[in-house]
Amino acid sequence: MITLQEALSLPKEDILHIRRELKKKIVEQKELGAYVEQLRDLPISEYGEGIPIAIKDNIQVQNWNVTCGSKILQGYIAPYNATVIDKLLASGLAPFGRTNMDEFAMGSSTETSIYGKTCNPHNFKRVPGGSSGGSAAAVASGLAIAALGSDTGGSIRQPAAFCGCVGLKPTYGKVSRYGLGAYSSSLDQIGPITQNVQDASILYDIIAGYEPKDSTSLNALHVSTADKLDNQKKQTIAVIENYLQEASEPVRIAMENAIKALKDAGHTIIYKNLTNSKYDIATYYVIAAAEASANLSRYDGVRYGFRAEGANLKDMFVKTRSEGFGEEVKRRILLGTFVLSSGYYDAYYIKAQKARHLIKSQFEEILSIADVIFAPVTPSTAFEFGAKSDPLEMYLQDIYTISVNLAGLPAISLPIGKDINKLPIGAQFIGPAYGEQAILDAAASLEKILK
């Protein structure tokens, strides 16, 4: 598949040809299930004729049936474009196909979608990661030039690592959430999933910037990164030692090789520790579930989407939500409702906010002496379908990624090797707030060394 950088220099007729070829391939490789259209035998969703970019099913595209992978949004037609979609269109790119995802972005395997599972292109018995599993699988299998995903606790970086592509989670506030079906408002960020670091940088530049319709959007001019991308820049890189030790052997070995390569290339390596990641998990699930419990209240069957018939109003509400949401979503709504209840609020929600503050300050401390942090993305490589049937075990998939969301920092995941089953292994660079250039440079450097 040609890269985004290459596509940007092609004339219109070549782009139209690529779009036709993609449509053909998407139908041919239907079993992959990266696109909702593949899973539902539908023609690929389109909007305009620009360079095709695959769009996660929680990003609003006008006149598309955008559903967050949920039954409850069946039949809902988005009447407006997300800010990122308008930005794509303004740069000659175009939304092309809805990629599969865990329902409401809650999951790490893309197994909870109402449309069924997406396979890992490297091994169809294994998950592509999640929740942006469809986006990562599409890019990794050559069914997309690039894709947009969303990352609340690792949902861009983890599937990128499992599928062997590059995934960037920008600093909170750099890319507008306007038009992103919300899971956890203080954690959600839209970001690119691409074939290489250069493309991630290009796509990030296209979608970043201030949006007055989003109060949490950073009100500052976006400084472009792609034109300044420097794979020769030498940086001080902090390795999180305790993360390394907790990881599975293949991940640890790949990480150690990458560290050595970085050192050989002239980077300065220092070793640091972060608080045990079990606190990150607890903090994350309190905050994310609390916010989700309110964010998902609008799906009540009154105005749009799925509605179950009920004997009365309350019955309609209860049936609509009981039938419309899947198990994992209901679990998190219940958890969030619980932690916000009077008598529990201080013990959970307030405490989690304090912990979040602490996590943030730990990152700040390390990033005051290092340019970037280097850490694994996942404890292991892609697991088999159904392997993590215990929700808590699934939550452990995110131990290396969620603290970054809690701290609001930018991070980029890139492939650093493969295990003996030829499954990709990913690593991430984490930067200071608004330090996308630093992590892109570091990622570009490592990408070049490993090539």
Next chain:
Amino acid sequence: MFEVVIGLEVHAQLNTKTKIFCSCPTSFGDEPNTNVCSVCLGLPGALPVLNAEAVKKAIAFGRAINACVHEKSIFNRKNYFYPDLPKGYQISQFEIPIVEGGEIILDFEDGSTKRIGVTRAHLEEDAGKNVHQGTFSQVDLNRAGTPLLEIVSEPDMRSGDEAVRYLKKLHAILRYLDISDANMQEGSFRCDVNISIRPKGDTKLYTRAEIKNINSFRFVQKAIEYEITRQTNAWEDGVYAQEVVQETRLYDVEKNETRSMRSKEDSAEYRYFPDPDLLPVVIAKEMLEEASIIPELPDAKKARFVSEFGIKNYDASVITSSVEMAHFFESMLDAGADAKMSVTWLSVELLARLKDGLSIATSPVDAQKLAMLVMRISDGTISGKAAKEVLDHLMQDAISVDNAIEKLGLKQVSDDGAILEIIDAIINANSNKVTEYKAGKEKLFGFFVGQTMKESKGTANPAKVNELLKQRLG
């Protein structure tokens, strides 16, 4: 003996042009679901952006009631399910409201005053409206997202009368500031009453009932009276604990009674938490200064009217009780009318004639016309009595004051010759009374005045009549 304890919660819609978190218009009475967008419909991905105008209006209110305006306040989500609440939560303020700790001063006829504390005032979004049609219901979301200022009083009121005075004063302040239409019928000024009783002398608060959404001052008074009777009877009958429970009650206008709506046991658990879609509201210094410039308020205006024009305290409170009346009065003075006479002609004569839905704002006689009428009394063109007839006519006929005087033939006669002609005729016809008067029966002077006025059909200038009669009768 019991004491009544009343606290009031008022929801005032702020009269911003657009909604509090989106740019939809706030106009009233449009086709259902026409003033809506992705934000106020609660569509996936839509985000709220705070309307600064609503913040400014809340600041002005805080200034008007001598309250603390918090430089930093927080918007929270208040979670509950209802069809007219598109997001399944209302964006409101909880721990840190924008306005805290103010006061409203009540005025009484005897010139006394009472301070009522205002606990807080916070910004929030209004819900839509459910329209019930037999077996199904429809939702109109035009109102959803209209900015509300919820104003919560301390439990400082001790009677229905005080409660109504508080509401009227609050209403006047909102109108003076021009931050709300405060129209009870249209629902832009809605009131919930919290009410309990306690033995006189007791300082603790007993169980309170909350009476919801009463849509006129009169009904507030009646609902309170009903509720006082209900709670007092329950106490006296020894069933207070069973019958007076913390609950929400609805006032039934038809039956003039309050009825239980829901008890505290099924009251919602709102699960407030800070809205992560909105940053804390931080009021910049410039904005605070700009919004703190507020017009003269009822109390200040009243004090000024008393000291500047020497009008009575209570008259001044009547004149300043509504912004429309105060402005009417001020316009009369600007046109040149005498202050004390303007008070009477506005607060007694004009008000008495405003019937059938007419108000100061829609009065057929405007301030300029009423001022002219007052000036025509002052300059002796017409008598006060004739002026009432002229005013009656002006209420029906949109002609000028002078044309009305002309048309009704009420122009006062001040010409000596014309009056003397009448006087002489009366003296001639009552020679015996003249003799009695001259013999010392001075009371008869009034008779001659009366006869002269009657003969002149009231148009003779009374002062002239007095003067000339004295001359003629020696």
